[in-house]
Amino acid sequence: MEAGLRCRRGGIRGLLELIRQHREAIEYDLIALGLRLDWLGSERLTWRDLWVIVERQASSSALARAVDPEGSAWGQLEHLVAGMFDALQVANWQRGRARRSDFPKPLPRPGVEQEAQLVGSGGGIPMDEMARRLGWTDMMEVAVDE
DSSP states (O other), X not given: OTTOOOOSSOHHHHHHHHHHHHHHHHHHHHXXXXXXXXXXXXXXXXXXXXXXXXXXXXXXXXXXXXXXXXXXXOOHHHHHHHHHHHHHHHHHHHHTTOOGGGOOOOOOOTTOOHHHHSXXXXXXXXXXXXXXXXXXXXXXXXXHHO
16 A cells, blocks of 8 residues: 555545545544544644545555455565465476476465466567567568568
């Protein structure tokens, strides 16, 4: 959640929508900071203060868990450990019989489809598309003309 919650709408309207949907979680997080939602709009808790608090919530916050229950449980450390687990599984597979059909599946991660985790499983893109992405369009035209 390091990137923040990114309200669908900006400003006060977005905050009001978020409060309407997740009031209890926001109140809990504010209480933990020594603030109260009832103070919103005063010098004790300005709208800007609330926006900054919501935007910079930690993945362990009540609001983060309310918005994304599965994803908020996975921080950087959990993703790193899952990556190490996957690498260890592949290394063990390589030292074993290493049949392609036995290739280990990656550890499931929240918000990521199993097939999307496999490197190279997304299919290829046409050569002209790759050339366009790499800025080689002029070079491709010359190669085709020759």
